[in-house]
Structures are given as structure tokens and as C-alpha cells.
Amino acid sequence: MNTTITPVGGLTAAEVRDALVAATAAPSLHNSQPWRFHCTPSAIELHADTSRAMDVADPDHRELVLACGAALLNLRLAIRASGTIPDVRPFPEQSHPDLLASVRPSARRPATPVERELAAAIPRRRTNRKPFHHDPVPTELQAQLRQAAEVERGWLAVLDPPQRQVLRELSRRAHQVQVDDPDFVAEWQRWTGRAEGIREGVPARSSGPAPEPQDEFVLRDFSGGTARTRVAGKDFEPEPLICVLGSFQDSRHAQLQAGMAMQRVLLTATAHGLASSFLSQVVEVPATRRELRELIGGGLWPQIVLRIGYGSPVPATPRHPLEDVVTGELAPNHSG
Ligand SMILES: Cc1cc2nc3c(=O)[nH]c(=O)nc-3n(C[C@H](O)[C@H](O)[C@H](O)COP(=O)(O)O)c2cc1C
Structure with missing residues (x-):
């Protein structure tokens, strides 16, 4: 066109x-x-x-x-x-x-x-799926990220360690539900360059390291099987900043607004030298999304889960x- x-x-x-x-x-x-x-x-x-x-x-x-x-x-x-x-x-x-x-x-x-x-x-x-440095995100910066969500009428819940533990289990369950569904796997393959003749979606160079059993969260593997295992001893950050972007309603209008809040959080993070990635399995499976809603107090609709920290540069998609x-x-x- x-x-x-x-x-x-x-x-x-x-x-x-x-x-x-x-x-x-x-x-x-x-x-x-x-x-x-x-x-x-x-x-x-x-x-x-x-x-x-x-x-x-x-x-x-x-x-x-x-x-x-x-x-x-x-x-x-x-x-x-x-x-x-x-x-x-x-x-x-x-x-x-x-x-x-x-x-x-x-x-x-x-x-x-x-x-x-x-x-x-x-x-x-950029979405950065690699391990982040171990330095924690300072609390003043966390406050700026929360404020960025609020400016766009969203709410950013920063998970504490016990909540992260629950999220970890919810993510594993959601991931399992998805990989057990042949329709999900077929769609996934179409959009991750694994289906023959299709050049859409996320290129392998944008993937993180190969998933390993000790990882705190199951991250989606976009590598098409080419991800390298990380260097021995190098792992994901021990205290990740995991946030749930929530909205007060779950209407179309609220979702559009939540997208603006999500992006304002991501851009605020970028402007302060922070990297970010997404963990969306848990909000895609209805049962785990409901449990996540309870985990963050029951009053917000979880729209997306973000991982934020200090990362090394990654290529543009x-x-x-x-x-x-x-x-x-x-x-x-x-x-x-
Ligand atoms: C609603 C939404 C859900 C996403 N879920 C995931 C996810 O679960 N795992 C992941 O690695 N990336 C996820 N992403 C990131 C996209 O794959 C990414 O935005 C896309 O590949 C473009 O790359 P860029 O963000 O670096 O520009 C998600 C993005 C959005 C907006």
C-alpha cells in the first residue's frame, strides 16, 4: 500500500x-x-x-x-x-x-x-528478556514509576517477596496450561518465526537466555531453540522488581487507558536508564488472572505484569x- x-x-x-x-x-x-x-x-x-x-x-x-x-x-x-x-x-x-x-x-x-x-x-x-544487574531499583524511582501509572489513571502494584513467590507459582501454572494447548502452541509458532515461511513476530535475536529450572519466573523463549544457556553462575537478578499494572475497570475503554499507563511506566523507566520486560502468561489464563487479582487486593483488574531493572543493551525489534x-x-x- x-x-x-x-x-x-x-x-x-x-x-x-x-x-x-x-x-x-x-x-x-x-x-x-x-x-x-x-x-x-x-x-x-x-x-x-x-x-x-x-x-x-x-x-x-x-x-x-x-x-x-x-x-x-x-x-x-x-x-x-x-x-x-x-x-x-x-x-x-x-x-x-x-x-x-x-x-x-x-x-x-x-x-x-x-x-x-x-x-x-x-x-x-525495548523489551529486555536478559538477566538484569543485581542493583535494586531505588525506592524514589519506584515511586516515579507508580506516579507514571497514576498520571494515566492506572495503578502500579509493586509485589513484595511473598507476593512474588505466589506470582511465581501462578506463572508456572499459566505457562503449563498454555503449552498443553495445541492451539496455543500452533499460534505461538506462527508468531515466533518457527513456522515455515513466516517472518513475523519476535526475532530470535531478541530472546533471552534459554530457560532453566531454577529461574524464578518462566520467561517465554523466543529463540526458536537457538538461545544460549547463560554463563555458569550468571543468573537472573535475585530481587527482581515485579509490578502489576492494574485498572479500576475492565472495559475496552479501561484497557485502552491501561495501555497508556503501561507505556508511561515503560517510558519513565527507560528515561531513568531502566530496562523492562513482560510476564503475561498469568494474565492470559483466566483462572490465574483471577488469583492475581486477589493477590493485589481484589479491587484492581490486573492488565500486565512487568519486570523492571538495570539491564545491558539489547537490539531493537x-x-x-x-x-x-x-x-x-x-x-x-x-x-x-
Ligand atoms: C500486552 C503485551 C504482552 C506481552 N507479553 C510478553 C511476554 O509474555 N513475554 C515477552 O517476552 N514479551 C512480551 N511482550 C513484549 C513483546 O514481545 C514486544 O513488545 C515486541 O516483541 C516488540 O519488541 P519491543 O518491545 O522490544 O519493541 C508483550 C508486550 C505487550 C504489549
């Missing part, structure tokens, strides 16, 4: 392009990139691309909406970095539920230092070219 990017509202074509590049740098389950953008003369629309959903791992498309929320935060921040206020309308048309948001550039106002710092972190944020996700005229229900 060959799409010419044109000005939107007061944004120049170059500013629109930068904002779209920023949006597509968002994380997504198995790097599925389940979004589409449609530019009108006055707005950038964010649509869910349900043709790229994980129907087995994410049958309700909750994680798909989280990823789109992350893309929406990036879009907002990039527009702010250009000195423009984005007027965001979530779910602007009831009859088109896949139209997740419409973003209209409105008045000009210089970005704040925090907005600039977060926008600059967008291309530097590729994205589709912009032209593949920015469409011209969209049919009203293009994404079914």
Missing part, C-alpha cells in the same frame, strides 16, 4: 510522519503490531487491526487493546514534543468499536521537560514499514 502522508490540522507532513513512527514503536504481544492509522485533514485515527489478533492467547483482544493504548500514548507524546496539544477522543463512534481513538492536533503550546524526556525515550525503549499500517480511505469496518 502506498500512502502519502499529508498534514493533519496544524501538524506538517513531517510532524505527522514522526508521530506515526513514534506510535508504531509501541510494544505489542509477540510484536503483532495490531494497529492501523488513518489520517484525515483534521485527525489521526487509531484503529484496532483485529486481523493481527492472537485469538488463542488473547481471545478477548484485551492485550491487543493494551498495545494500541501504548501506541496512542506514543502518538500523544510525539505530538506534544512538536509543540502541539493533541485532543484525544477515545471510541468516538459507537457504531465502529475498532476505531479506538481520534487524535486532533489543536492549540500550540511548548512541551514540558517531562513530555520531551518521555518522547525522547520512545525509540530507546523490527516494525512494519509505516506505509503498511497507515491507510488511505478506510471502509468503516475495515479491520474485521
